[in-house]
């Protein structure tokens with residue numbers, strides 16, 4: 001889909017908030033970007049990493065975000081994750097325009113709705129895998145028994161239960177990223193975002209991580225947005241967006257998505 005088509009789709013769906021589809025039941029729109037813009041002033045210049053972007057993301061979608069370096073991928077991801085704030089347009093997630101929330105409310109919203117997976121894992125080196133995963137739950141009022149259950153389930157889901165007492169330095173890159181994914185999902189967020197989560201991994205580990213991401217979408221119904229430079233990783237998504245100079249230049253199904261989901265590629 002082109003930018004123009006995406007724009008008209010955004011306009012057409014404003015009233016119903018539902019994307020009709022011939023082969024799937026109607027899907028609720030979870031994320032709506034309307035003329036979403038991010039600009040910075042540097043002296044006399046204005047830099048605009050994201051320019052009036054229109055985008056609709058249905059609940060349970062899996063997006064791969066691609067584009068050259070500097071095209072605005074991280075900027076878009078950080079806006080959707082509530083880490084950064086837009087300078088123009090609207091960003092409506094689950095019915096709330098998050099650009100209007102106060103700093104405190106946005107932090108609270110983020111902790112409940114977003115799981116963030118980074119390229120370099122960002123684990124705390126002095127904590128074990130178990131303790132790293134438990135960390136976001138310590139901010140909630142959850143009982144220790146419930147925390148324990150949640151961490152155990154997350155460890156199991158990402159397949160590293162036997163490494164629960166290992167420190168990050170005792171894990172491979174792929175295992176560290178599994179811990180980071182477990183930490184991102186342990187709070188049961190609606191949306192999982194990843195900024196090049198496979199960027200530091202060998203091909204086999206990268207593929208295993210993308211398979212795991214695909215399961216989070218297919219089995220748990222999570223909505224995922226993953227930045228990647230690798231077409232093979234993007235093929236695990238349901239839909240690929242291409243950004244160039246802060247604009248959406250292409251939006252369509254992942255070309256070989258069915259191959260990836262069948263274990264080919």
Ligand SMILES: Nc1ncnc2c1ncn2[C@@H]1O[C@H](COP(=O)(O)OP(=O)(O)OP(=O)(O)O)[C@@H](O)[C@H]1O
Nearest residue numbers: 040047048049067068069070071072073074075076
């Ligand atoms: N705080 C900032 N101040 C000024 N310019 C910024 C700031 N953050 C990002 N930019 C600019 O916005 C543009 C987009 O940056 P962004 O990090 O979103 O790119 P990207 O697509 O993620 O690139 P990469 O693939 O290299 O990670 C770049 O030109 C960058 O220099």
Ligand SMILES: [Mg+2]
Nearest residue numbers: 073074075195
């Ligand atoms: Mg980036």
